[in-house]
Amino acid sequence: MLLFVEQLLNGLQLGIFLFLVAAGLTLIFGIMGLINLAHGSLFMIGAYVAATVTGWTGSFTIGLLSALPAAAIAGVIIEFVVMRRLYDRDHLDQVLATFGLILFINEAVTMIWGRTPLFLNVPDALKGTIEIIPGVPYPIYRVAIIAAGILVALILWLIITRTRAGMLIRAGSTNREMVAALGVDIALLYTALFAAGAVFAGFAGAMAGPLVSVQVGMGEQILILAFVVIVIGGIGSVRGALVGSLLVGIVDTLGRAFVPDILKLFLAPAEADGIGGGLSSMMVYLLMALVLVIRPSGLFPTAAAAR
Amino acid sequence: MPTSFEKPFLIAGLIFLIAFPYIAEAAGNAYFTSTVARILIFAIAAISLDLILGYGGMVSFGHAAYLGIGAYVVAILSFHGYDGSALFGLPGTEYAPIVWPLGVALSAVVALGLGALCLRTSGVYFIMITLAFAQMLFFFFVSLQRYGGDDGLFMFAGRSTMPFIDLDNDTTFYYVCLAFLAGFFILCRAIVASRFGRVLRGIKQNERRMVMLGYPVYRYKLAAFVIAGAGAGLAGVLLANHTKFVSPDILHWTKSGDILIMVILGGIGTLTGPILGSAAFLLLEDYLPVIFGALSMDLLKDHWRIVFGPMLILIVLFARRGLYGMLFRRETDDG
Amino acid sequence: MAEPLLSIDGLAKSFGALRATDDLSLEVETGEIHALIGPNGAGKTTLVSQLSGELTPDAGRILFDGRDITAMPAHERPHIGLVRSFQITSIFPEFSTLENVALAAQSRTGHSFHFFAPVARDRTLNDIARKALADVGLGDQVDRPAHALSHGQQRRLELAMALVLEPRLLLLDEPMAGMGPDESAFVVDVLSKLRGSVTMLLIEHDMDAVFALADRITVLVYGRPIATGTPADIRENPAVREAYLGDEEVA
Ligand SMILES: Nc1ncnc2c1ncn2[C@@H]1O[C@H](COP(=O)(O)OP(=O)(O)OP(=O)(O)O)[C@@H](O)[C@H]1O
Ligand SMILES: [Mg+2]
Numbered sequence: 001m002l003l004f005v006e007q008l009l010n011g012l013q014l015g016i017f018l019f020l021v022a023a024g025l026t027l028i029f030g031i032m033g034l035i036n037l038a039h040g041s042l043f044m045i046g047a048y049v050a051a052t053v054t055g056w057t058g059s060f061t062i063g064l065l066s067a068l069p070a071a072a073i074a075g076v077i078i079e080f081v082v083m084r085r086l087y088d089r090d091h092l093d094q095v096l097a098t099f100g101l102i103l104f105i106n107e108a109v110t111m112i113w114g115r116t117p118l119f120l121n122v123p124d125a126l127k128g129t130i131e132i133i134p135g136v137p138y139p140i141y142r143v144a145i146i147a148a149g150i151l152v153a154l155i156l157w158l159i160i161t162r163t164r165a166g167m168l169i170r171a172g173s174t175n176r177e178m179v180a181a182l183g184v185d186i187a188l189l190y191t192a193l194f195a196a197g198a199v200f201a202g203f204a205g206a207m208a209g210p211l212v213s214v215q216v217g218m219g220e221q222i223l224i225l226a227f228v229v230i231v232i233g234g235i236g237s238v239r240g241a242l243v244g245s246l247l248v249g250i251v252d253t254l255g256r257a258f259v260p261d262i263l264k265l266f267l268a269p270a271e272a273d274g275i276g277g278g279l280s281s282m283m284v285y286l287l288m289a290l291v292l293v294i295r296p297s298g299l300f301p302t303a304a305a306a307r
Numbered sequence: 308m309p310t311s312f313e314k315p316f317l318i319a320g321l322i323f324l325i326a327f328p329y330i331a332e333a334a335g336n337a338y339f340t341s342t343v344a345r346i347l348i349f350a351i352a353a354i355s356l357d358l359i360l361g362y363g364g365m366v367s368f369g370h371a372a373y374l375g376i377g378a379y380v381v382a383i384l385s386f387h388g389y390d391g392s393a394l395f396g397l398p399g400t401e402y403a404p405i406v407w408p409l410g411v412a413l414s415a416v417v418a419l420g421l422g423a424l425c426l427r428t429s430g431v432y433f434i435m436i437t438l439a440f441a442q443m444l445f446f447f448f449v450s451l452q453r454y455g456g457d458d459g460l461f462m463f464a465g466r467s468t469m470p471f472i473d474l475d476n477d478t479t480f481y482y483v484c485l486a487f488l489a490g491f492f493i494l495c496r497a498i499v500a501s502r503f504g505r506v507l508r509g510i511k512q513n514e515r516r517m518v519m520l521g522y523p524v525y526r527y528k529l530a531a532f533v534i535a536g537a538g539a540g541l542a543g544v545l546l547a548n549h550t551k552f553v554s555p556d557i558l559h560w561t562k563s564g565d566i567l568i569m570v571i572l573g574g575i576g577t578l579t580g581p582i583l584g585s586a587a588f589l590l591l592e593d594y595l596p597v598i599f600g601a602l603s604m605d606l607l608k609d610h611w612r613i614v615f616g617p618m619l620i621l622i623v624l625f626a627r628r629g630l631y632g633m634l635f636r637r638e639t640d641d642g
Numbered sequence: 643m644a645e646p647l648l649s650i651d652g653l654a655k656s657f658g659a660l661r662a663t664d665d666l667s668l669e670v671e672t673g674e675i676h677a678l679i680g681p682n683g684a685g686k687t688t689l690v691s692q693l694s695g696e697l698t699p700d701a702g703r704i705l706f707d708g709r710d711i712t713a714m715p716a717h718e719r720p721h722i723g724l725v726r727s728f729q730i731t732s733i734f735p736e737f738s739t740l741e742n743v744a745l746a747a748q749s750r751t752g753h754s755f756h757f758f759a760p761v762a763r764d765r766t767l768n769d770i771a772r773k774a775l776a777d778v779g780l781g782d783q784v785d786r787p788a789h790a791l792s793h794g795q796q797r798r799l800e801l802a803m804a805l806v807l808e809p810r811l812l813l814l815d816e817p818m819a820g821m822g823p824d825e826s827a828f829v830v831d832v833l834s835k836l837r838g839s840v841t842m843l844l845i846e847h848d849m850d851a852v853f854a855l856a857d858r859i860t861v862l863v864y865g866r867p868i869a870t871g872t873p874a875d876i877r878e879n880p881a882v883r884e885a886y887l888g889d890e891e892v893a
Contacts, residue, residue: 085624091366099568106612108613224439224442227438230435231436231439281450282446285443286443500761503754505741505748508734508736509737513732513734513735521720521807523717
């Protein structure tokens, strides 16, 4: 039971990272009709910058705070140099060009930081555990991530539902032409949105730094999971991204923790470990398959899905 | 459509490829034969992808999955054959007439299952889902500890065995690859020119109209997807034999990207193009570092991808006709 | 009286709050040319899309030749003789004119899981296609890519594709849209030659064409038929004059 609650919290925390990445990805697709494989690279850039600046200054706070503008700047440059040329292209072109972008960014990161992974310590202030649920000691840092994630989700929700920019985003994700008809400066809106998506992804990367090893390829791992999230949630839907993220985060974490044990009820231990290892890493994809069978356009379908 | 210039080119190309092992030997570099065998193998994979991508309009970003399945069937059966253990109660084997068809068939079966799911969607969903399922298979093979997991599996017994043919001879193996490529190419040419092929091309151009003409498009797309999966499986079977080693790397998502690039680089929807694309891609991959080395640009030598990535972007943005288009098509009749 | 070929009963379809088809009942008799007219946005195309199976009705039933086809998959409907054409030209732009029609003909000749024989040399298909193209006046355009045809030629190509499917009921969604008067007259001629052998539900804004062709006319307004009758009846009908013809005919 204790383990279960702990794993549930871990799942929630993975879900939050996924949401930070998937929210930008899904909005960018919904509004700009762009599929961006390089979105995970912004996650990676966030992690690298946070790790490096923290190393220089000794302060994780400064590291985290510098990761945000770094990701934003990277996002704006990417949008300005490459993405703009892709909005009117078909998905195949977008996939290929952003694949090329990944090759470039990954190689550039290798040139700057080398091939050995960086490690980032949990900041001193957030070391140790806390019993948010009585009897379940849980690392403070992870609690902080969950809290920060909820805060960001809340801010995002407020922006989308309460501001003019949010209104445009909502309108845009269901009807791009309409936003153009409103006389909004589309180019500016797109760049701003891209930068915002980059900041979310970079923030997630920076927060993830102390939990994983910071290395080339980390961006694509989370990107592919974010795709699973979007397929489950319904493309273009922020609500779908939220629900999908939590589902994927929790299923993935619980799967890894418990599937081998559950299999041991039916199979010999050695066999259960072998199959269980494979099965548990496949759980989220099986979940995706299930959603596809039941609802091919995701749990929260939007008009953007038709494109 | 094929131009009049294409046929002589193909015949000349075939003659060149038949002569190639001798040329390589004469040049004192028999290793080239192995490099070109690899090109031939990836050409099969790229052609199979072009069948669904260029003719059927299905942007699959998970094609390496079928490459991996074909390869792992060969390696796993060889593994059991070598150490004498059983797999599902049956002995392993290196005997190609059994193993190779099995590899192709299993790829086709997996393509049938995944295709049935993926083809329920289209557009950008299809891209993401094919990518995700390929990743699922990647993790599946990573988790197979018995077969080396992450580290992969060496085929200690060497290449598959065949009656009358010694595959362990690199030149012989080269010709087997060439024969399979030629056969598969001719097969695909026939397919795209057949009734089925016309249906496929119709679906790419106007799926809705196809439905209103009475075509159950899902079934035709699925059939094409399975053929493509089988083709990639064949390439995987050959690839495992080529390197005598398999690892989850074969079905890493970037490999799917590589195959996709070969198709685009060579010329989408042409079948000849993907062969050119496979050659161009693999040669660039092998020789970009060498070229940078020769120019004593040491930084770029180690980090050639920093050039390759932007090159790819530029090709996508400005040279969509691919090598095929540059060679065989005039500016005006670009489709 | 014989059973109608098509009978629509209480059909309804909404897009959000908009009732595009509103409790619509209609019968098309075997052999007749039944025109469906109505102002823009009346729901004519929406009706055709439900008949062809591309849209699923919210309520109601569609009987074709006595058989309930409301839930029949769209791709099966052409095979029982229910064929549509599109208001917005829908062809295969990269194929030649001949290939476009041959592809339609191919659909009639069983399944297409034939992987080897080259279809371009299929005499049967090409003959059917050539004849159909000649019938719509495109006999001299067979080898041109469809995207290079003029608008009117594409409209006629669309018609030829529908005709080779050997429809029993042809759903024509504004076949003359955007055509010049000569071309329109030609198409009217083509269609009138089919009278008796092919039943038609003809949607058309060109009133000359409608009155030249139709045996009966139904007027659709806000997704509902407000009148059905012979051309003469419809001309006289005060409700119709007010709702629809008023601005075009009387003025
Ligand atoms: N897919 C859709 N989603 C939302 N509204 C739709 C959709 N299709 C049609 N409509 C609306 O339904 C109404 C009927 O449209 P429909 O195209 O059937 O009209 P129509 O009679 O064919 O008009 P026209 O003479 O202009 O072709 C219109 O108000 C249209 O805007
Ligand atoms: Mg209409």
